Amino acid sequence: MTADLVPVKRALLSVSDKTGLIDLGRALAQLGVELLSTGGSAAALRKAGLEVRDVADVTGFPEMMDGRVKTLHPMVHGGLLALRDNADHVAAMETHDIAPIDLLVVNLYPFEATVAAGADYDTCIENIDIGGPAMIRAASKNHRFVNVVTDPEDYAALLAELAANDGATSYAFRQRLSQTAYGRTAAYDAAVSNWMAGALEMPAPRRRAFAGTLAQTLRYGENPHQGAAFYTDGTNRPGVATAKQWQGKELSYNNINDTDAAFELVAEFANSGPACAIIKHANPCGVATGATLAEAYARAFDCDRTSAFGGIIALNQLLDGPTAEKIVEIFTEVVIAPDANDDARAVFAAKKNLRLLTTGTLPDAATAGLAFRQVAGGFLVQDRDAANVTMDDLRVVTKRAPSDAEMRDLLMAWTVAKHVKSNAIIYVKDGATVGVGAGQMSRVDSTRIAARKAQDMAEAMGLSSPLTIGSVVASDAFFPFADGLITAAEAGATAIIQPGGSMRDDEVIAAADAAGLAMVFTGQRHFRH
Known part of the structure; x- marks a missing residue:
């Protein structure tokens, strides 16, 4: 036996x-390990026919105060x-009749679930555990001699290690x-x-x-030279972290x-009938509502067919066969929806590389968090x-x-703007985006890019006029000058939604009036960096 191997002769399971x-208790007992336990754990082990010694018998004190005090004792912590x-430590153990504990198996009160x-x-x-964390920290510190297991998923690895090293x-x-x-x-x-x-309504506590919890070790991060992993935070917000x-x-x-x-993004349209959002590099390249989910997808796709290739598609309703048939006409990386029926799954089954995720429900877009x-x-x-x-508002x-009609489109454009990288400009017409300008250093550049993409899309579709004719425009922050608004008007927009609040609001409003535009202020901006 090499110097670093430590036999497990006594275990505390709580x-x-x-x-x-x-199963763990039986396996340890078969290895000749003495079992200590507390409360419900001890009762469960005894019911299974295992010999267990109560921690109360070791400490000489009964569990008290509704179980708050049971393991906080030198007989336990000294053993850990x-x-x-260390000769002094060994002498103290002998003087006070403290036996070593070689294995601690503890998981904590379900605070997060509560x-x-x-x-x-x-x-x-x-449901805040005290004794459990205290024992875990003690055993963890003394890992030269003590094993500490906090997750049932590690039981198999523990037993395999014991089997490989003769206990x-x-x-x-x-x-x-x-x-x-x-x-x-x-x-x-x-x-x-x-x-x-x-x-306690403390927005900025002194320490945060x-x-x-590790959900997945990833092949790499944003680029192949970057290591990465995916962790879940336990909030169970519906989405990619909870999806099947x-x-x-x-x-x-x-x-x-x-x-x-x-x-x-698509969760914003939970109450708007069928809706679809297509994302590329974290920005939407098409968002639309429709009479059916297939129509919503088709209208979102028509905003920017080029960018949609290899994109991510999110749907706000159950994915059906007709919608799936349309989606598989081009290459798509991921489709996520609350659910998918058998017809849709059968269509996707022929596309082995397409990932299909279902979540059961939509996240609440109005729920805040950190x-x-x-x-x-x-x-x-x-x-x-x-x-x-x-x-x-x-x-x-x-x-x-x-x-x-313009007001409905303005509200939709404003909703989409919240999910577009700043500076963000969104053209919407009849419940569908027709141009998206994202992430530019100049707002007028975003306005021009969105309009040009709409023009290119119209030409690709064989249309005689740009898709922005008769559209409305949302700007995630105020227009600092009138040039962006004028560019939108030249592209055919008829109405504008923006926060307002610029020193040149009067100039921008005058330009809107001169162009015959309607404009509304929200008093709220949606920067997204």
Whole structure:
């Protein structure tokens, strides 16, 4: 036996999630491991016919205060923390009759699940585990001698390690278990801290931590030379993180990023009838509503057929066969929808590389949450942009007010603008985007690019006039000068929606009046960087 192998002779099992507990207990007992346990875990093991010693018998104190105090005792923590090669530690163990604990199996009270279920403040507080994290940290620190397992998914690896080493574990194995355990307690504390910040309405707590659980190790990141992984945050917001993948190869970093952008956008149209959003490089290249889902897809596709090739398609309703038939006419990376029927799945089955994801439902576009982004030396945290406007929020600033049809398109254009990289300009006509200008340093350039793409699309479709004739335009932020508005008017737009608030608003309004445009101010902007 090499020097780093440590036999497992005594184990403490105390778990909230009892998945796999009985099989683990039986396997350890067959290896001759003495089992210690607490409360429900001990009862479950005994019911399975296993011999278990109560921690209360070891500590000499009963579980008390509704189970709040049971493992917080030197007989437990001494057994976990003692250095087996330190003479003073060994002497202290002998003096106080403390036996070593070689294996700790603990998972924590389901705090995250309790919060996700919408429990009240006091219930959430009661589901904050104290003894579990204390034991995990103790065992993790002393991983030279102690194994600590915090996830049922690691039981098989533990038993395989014990089988391979005649009932012992290697130092490298214990190191990996320790890292996983510290990650678990860090994530647990982050969940508690962030929940309390929200419960106490603290928008900027002194310290902020974020944590996740590994969902997928990715082949690479945005580019092949970048390593990457995908983590879930436990909020269970419907989307790519919770979706079922029916077919297709593994999602890439860019697939996940773009699919999320597409589904969050189409969720804005949860109550608008059939809708489709097509995304390329995190920007929409087509968004539309229609009488059917197939029509919505076709109208979104007609905004920019070139960019749609190899894109991500998000749908707000059950994917049906006719829509699937249209989608497979070109190459598409990912399709995500709340559900898909058998006809649609049969159509897609012939396209082995197309990924089909279903989520069961749409995310609530009006639900806020936190978004964060790393910068050198820190990270920025903000509320997710869940704001939007209604007709009652709009202020008509021109001599001519929008018609009802224009107003409907203006509201749609404004909704799409929230999901387009700044500077963003969106032309919409009859419930479909006809031109999108994204990510330009100059707003007038975005206006020109969107109009030119609409003209190119019209020519490709054999139309005699640009798609922007009779359209409306949304600008995610105010027009600093009249040039962008004039460009939109020259492209055939008849109405404008923008935040307002520029020092030159009067100049811009005068230009709109001179061009016969209707314009409304939202008093709200949607920068997206």
